[in-house]
Amino acid sequence: MNFVSRGFRGRKRDVDADPSRVPPGQYVTEDFPVLSTGPTPHTPLDEWTFSIKNGGGTKTWTWDEFRALPTETPTVDIHCVTRWSKLDTTWEGVSVDTLLEQVEHDAPYVLAFCDGGYTTNLPLEDVTDGKAWIAFAYDGEPLDPEHGGPARLLVPHLYFWKSAKWVRGLELRDDDEPGFWETYGYHSYGDPWREQRYAGD
Amino acid sequence: MARTAVRGRLSWQIATVDDIVVETARVRTIVLGVSEWPGHRAGQHLDVRLTAEDGYRAEREYSIASAPGEPVAITVERLDDGEVSPYLTDELRAGDEIELRGPIGGYFVWDVEHGGPLLLVAGGSGIVPLRAMLRHRRRSESDVPVRLLYSSRTIEDVIYRAELDDLAEHPIQSPAYRCSRHGSPYMW
Numbered sequence: 095m096n097f098v099s100r101g102f103r104g105r106k107r108d109v110d111a112d113p114s115r116v117p118p119g120q121y122v123t124e125d126f127p128v129l130s131t132g133p134t135p136h137t138p139l140d141e142w143t144f145s146i147k148n149g150g151g152t153k154t155w156t157w158d159e160f161r162a163l164p165t166e167t168p169t170v171d172i173h174c175v176t177r178w179s180k181l182d183t184t185w186e187g188v189s190v191d192t193l194l195e196q197v198e199h200d201a202p203y204v205l206a207f208c209d210g211g212y213t214t215n216l217p218l219e220d221v222t223d224g225k226a227w228i229a230f231a232y233d234g235e236p237l238d239p240e241h242g243g244p245a246r247l248l249v250p251h252l253y254f255w256k257s258a259k260w261v262r263g264l265e266l267r268d269d270d271e272p273g274f275w276e277t278y279g280y281h282s283y284g285d286p287w288r289e290q291r292y293a294g295d
Numbered sequence: 296m297a298r299t300a301v302r303g304r305l306s307w308q309i310a311t312v313d314d315i316v317v318e319t320a321r322v323r324t325i326v327l328g329v330s331e332w333p334g335h336r337a338g339q340h341l342d343v344r345l346t347a348e349d350g351y352r353a354e355r356e357y358s359i360a361s362a363p364g365e366p367v368a369i370t371v372e373r374l375d376d377g378e379v380s381p382y383l384t385d386e387l388r389a390g391d392e393i394e395l396r397g398p399i400g401g402y403f404v405w406d407v408e409h410g411g412p413l414l415l416v417a418g419g420s421g422i423v424p425l426r427a428m429l430r431h432r433r434r435s436e437s438d439v440p441v442r443l444l445y446s447s448r449t450i451e452d453v454i455y456r457a458e459l460d461d462l463a464e465h466p467i468q469s470p471a472y473r474c475s476r477h478g479s480p481y482m483w
Contacts, residue, residue: 097346100386101387102345102386104351104352104378279399293304294305
């Protein structure tokens with residue numbers, strides 16, 4: 095049935111945003127909202143490491159080793175499941191491809207893990223071939239702790255809860271282990287263009 | 296704690312606006328008649344979807360303001376440059392229909408079985424899910440100690456003020472208000 099909300103017209107649709115860049119159910123914001131489930135961690139850089147766990151083995155980078163890796167500066171649109179989208183955000187980070195080059199692997203899934211215990215699961219193919227970064231700068235500045243600094247996962251083609259703040263590593267897995275929000279009923283994959291907000295969407 | 300709060304697919308359904316309660320100058324509580332509601336937990340939210348005549352849609356999420364077992368209600372603060380909240384606070388009338396789906400979320404919830412004590416901290420409309428918890432606690436006749444710290448711009452902006460004042464008379468659950476602008480703190 096064609097339901098209409100009596101008297102609702104919506105905002106004047108003269109927003110500069112290209113509608114083809116805004117997924118269904120999303121609105122464009124100029125702000126950068128902050129949503130988190132707990133206190134913001136502040137891990138000193140001399141204690142920070144990034145690890146890739148692969149079965150029995152673990153490859154670890156210190157902050158200095160991580161920052162010595164080649165970086166990229168993607169400009170991407172990001173989409174939060176709480177319905178805000180932010181266009182043309184500019185980041186600097188290390189491509190996940192660059193990190194995985196140093197690890198033997200054939201696992202089909204990754205589970206990102208973070209300071210504070212947050213986790214999120216992704217298919218490996220969604221963090222490879224130039225689709226994901228470990229980002230340490232936003233808009234030319236070091237990434238603010240409230241936005242996930244010193245480093246966060248950046249996977250802009252999926253809902254932004256997949257772009258885990260305060261990321262400390264990736265666990266390569268044979269099975270698709272649900273992460274934090276995925277366990278609480280959010281979608282396992284989270285494609286904003288298919289509105290995969292909750293399990294079953 | 297239950298690990299899965301959303302079972303199966305959440306479907307959109309049409310709800311009827313049964314009542315609108317004026318909370319403050321900018322805040323309304325919208326009481327909804329929902330025919331197929333599976334029940335909710337204190338702290339969960341729901342999705343609201345509005346559709347214009349030309350098919351344009353806007354969706355937002357709102358915390359559920361009512362306790363489990365009470366009629367579904369949301370409390371909405373009007374944001375002057377908002378797209379959905381001015382419609383919900385200014386245009387919507389009892390008898391209108393809106394589309395919603397829910398309940399959603401299983402992390403920020405409190406069930407009476409979780410026990411306590413509880414320290415609830417909110418600013419502005421952040422009180423809404425905590426009010427659901429306070430009501431759930433009272434309806435369950437729980438004696439879990441609870442303290443609410445609540446900050447508002449002004450005393451006139453305190454949402455659920457009469458209800459919170461009433462709760463404060465109970466010796467073990469005293470809300471404390473702090474107003475960040477205009478005038479001195481009240482009951483801090």
